[in-house]
Amino acid sequence: MTTKNTSQPVTRRDFLKLGIGALSALALLEVGGASLIFLQPRSLEGEFGGMVTAGLVDSFPIGSVVEFTNGRFYLVRSHDGGFLAVYRRCTHLGCTVEWEAQENRFFCPCHASSFDLVGNVENTPAPRALDTFPITIDAGQIIVDTGTIQTRDAFAPDQLVYA
Amino acid sequence: MTENTSNWRQKILYKPETDDRSRMRAVANNLILHLHPTKVPAPALRWTYTWGLGGLSALTATLLVITGILLMFRYDASIERAYTSIQYMETQVLFGSFVRGLHHWSANLLVITAFLHMIRVFLTGGFKLGRGNNWLVGLFLLALVLAFNFTGYLLPWDQLAFWAITVGTSLLSYVPVVGTAVSNFLLGGPEVGQATLRNFYAIHVAVLPVLLALFMSYHFWKVRKDGGISQPIRDKNERVERLTTIPHLVQIEFAAAAVLITALTLWVIFVPAPLEALADPSHPPNPAKAAWYFMGLQELLLHMHPLAAMALPGIIVAGFILIPWLDKQDDNIGLYFRSRKGKQMALVGAIWALALIPVLVIADELWLDLPAMFPTWPTLISTGLLPLLLTLAALIAIYLIFREFGHANPSEALVGLFIFLIVSFILLTIVGIFFRGANMALVWPV
Numbered sequence: 001m002t003t004k005n006t007s008q009p010v011t012r013r014d015f016l017k018l019g020i021g022a023l024s025a026l027a028l029l030e031v032g033g034a035s036l037i038f039l040q041p042r043s044l045e046g047e048f049g050g051m052v053t054a055g056l057v058d059s060f061p062i063g064s065v066v067e068f069t070n071g072r073f074y075l076v077r078s079h080d081g082g083f084l085a086v087y088r089r090c091t092h093l094g095c096t097v098e099w100e101a102q103e104n105r106f107f108c109p110c111h112a113s114s115f116d117l118v119g120n121v122e123n124t125p126a127p128r129a130l131d132t133f134p135i136t137i138d139a140g141q142i143i144v145d146t147g148t149i150q151t152r153d154a155f156a157p158d159q160l161v162y163a
Numbered sequence: 164m165t166e167n168t169s170n171w172r173q174k175i176l177y178k179p180e181t182d183d184r185s186r187m188r189a190v191a192n193n194l195i196l197h198l199h200p201t202k203v204p205a206p207a208l209r210w211t212y213t214w215g216l217g218g219l220s221a222l223t224a225t226l227l228v229i230t231g232i233l234l235m236f237r238y239d240a241s242i243e244r245a246y247t248s249i250q251y252m253e254t255q256v257l258f259g260s261f262v263r264g265l266h267h268w269s270a271n272l273l274v275i276t277a278f279l280h281m282i283r284v285f286l287t288g289g290f291k292l293g294r295g296n297n298w299l300v301g302l303f304l305l306a307l308v309l310a311f312n313f314t315g316y317l318l319p320w321d322q323l324a325f326w327a328i329t330v331g332t333s334l335l336s337y338v339p340v341v342g343t344a345v346s347n348f349l350l351g352g353p354e355v356g357q358a359t360l361r362n363f364y365a366i367h368v369a370v371l372p373v374l375l376a377l378f379m380s381y382h383f384w385k386v387r388k389d390g391g392i393s394q395p396i397r398d399k400n401e402r403v404e405r406l407t408t409i410p411h412l413v414q415i416e417f418a419a420a421a422v423l424i425t426a427l428t429l430w431v432i433f434v435p436a437p438l439e440a441l442a443d444p445s446h447p448p449n450p451a452k453a454a455w456y457f458m459g460l461q462e463l464l465l466h467m468h469p470l471a472a473m474a475l476p477g478i479i480v481a482g483f484i485l486i487p488w489l490d491k492q493d494d495n496i497g498l499y500f501r502s503r504k505g506k507q508m509a510l511v512g513a514i515w516a517l518a519l520i521p522v523l524v525i526a527d528e529l530w531l532d533l534p535a536m537f538p539t540w541p542t543l544i545s546t547g548l549l550p551l552l553l554t555l556a557a558l559i560a561i562y563l564i565f566r567e568f569g570h571a572n573p574s575e576a577l578v579g580l581f582i583f584l585i586v587s588f589i590l591l592t593i594v595g596i597f598f599r600g601a602n603m604a605l606v607w608p609v
Contacts, residue, residue, distance in 0.1 A: 039348070039362075040348075041347045041350070041351050041352045041353075041358065069445050072354075072444075088445075089354070093329070093330045093333040093334065093464070093469065094329045094332070094333030094336075094354075095326065095329060095330065095447045095451055096444065096445055096446065096447050109447050109448070109449035109601075109602060110326070110330060110447055110450070110451040110603070111464065111465060111603055112602040112603050112604070124534055124542060124546065125464070125465065125468070125469075125546070127468065127542055127543070149353070
């Protein structure tokens, strides 16, 4: 296309060309946007991600780790009696960590990361402590919200929830 | 031959002509044969120039389309039924195991032939003299092949599938800002599940095949447009013999296709496609390994922070993309390793990789503990940025050594660096496949 003098009036042909171009671009954006919305993540409905009632406070001994397979978390009771719901997904590359009671650690078989009772990294390559879910305690019942994944760099005492 | 048979042959295939002129016309007028020129230079037909890798890749892709279509009739992309539909295919469907085996092993073979084809094209300078575009398209096709393999890997919904894809997509979440969103989009949620299987199936059987068909067509067309496969520049008065495509090229292609199909069929008969236990999201296998062609990357992950383990291959791939602009010396096109000096540099590069990589892997396993050496640094720096920068510095140093002490020109030094990278990658892959046992510890293969 040749360069035009801007002071020249826009011809009908130029106007139509510009209009068709702009409308086509808009139409493409709309179709693209609609496709993206159409393809939105959708697995959360009804699956993992709801409220899980774990049980009564007194049913978990001090220092115990109990696995909730469907909720995808481990309920940890620390040595001072505080609760922590640890997401079982390794922070390195997403494998499922297993609680090894003899070794007193969470272990990831994919790349050999390990974590202590409260989820702190004992052995890399995991870059940060295991993620957690919020816990509320209602009338002695422990309720875990598996829809909210909390990330943290390391364990801090204020993450524990007490009855 | 009766008049009658030659008549239908002429209509459907081509008339089996015996004189050069008619044979050339037959190529020009036939839809499939028209991919070829009517005559080819005799040196371009040398088996040891191309090793037939492009053609074999195309043939393998064709086999994959045919077997893939058959599999679609029997496969069910739901997490309740995918695994059973494969089991049913393996045990109840006549030729089910064979068709699936052919698809599985052809897919694995295509990774190898496409990778080797890329190496061949680099070594003979097939990206030079205006062929840069086609080099880029070729790299994109190689990426497509890997995307095909990655998405196809999930479909059987066995343990191998589930954990390989979990590890593979978790890598994405380390990409700053958009990583988690892209990962969630691909997986259809935060974890591998039904939405992931559905997404990957649609990508595998619809999105990628369309892209492959488009870009393969361009790839072939551009080779023709560039005047056939790359050849050395010859003197004006040097006469090169040109042979008719029928029969000289076509019969080589038929022979290669026959050998490949026979070998693949025999392999599939004796080695069926693997199928592990049903996917169990609670219990990863130990060790949990990615597909073999990603083991080089997974091995890198054991030594570096994931961001660095992605940045390093990313930078190297960017280098591959830029090769047509990095190596601008066009007069050595069509010559393996560019020159005698280039061949020496390649040899040195290969030897350095063979010496260095095993030592580094063992040293990192036994003695090196970067986070302990720099306890106050965040791991992103001590196991990420530090090894990344050291590796890049080593690569630059290797190039400069080739230039300064090897007296190589840039084109030849790049050959040495390229071979160093390729051999290193292959070694890491071998370590990952054979030398990693439980907990991904270094073991001697039994």
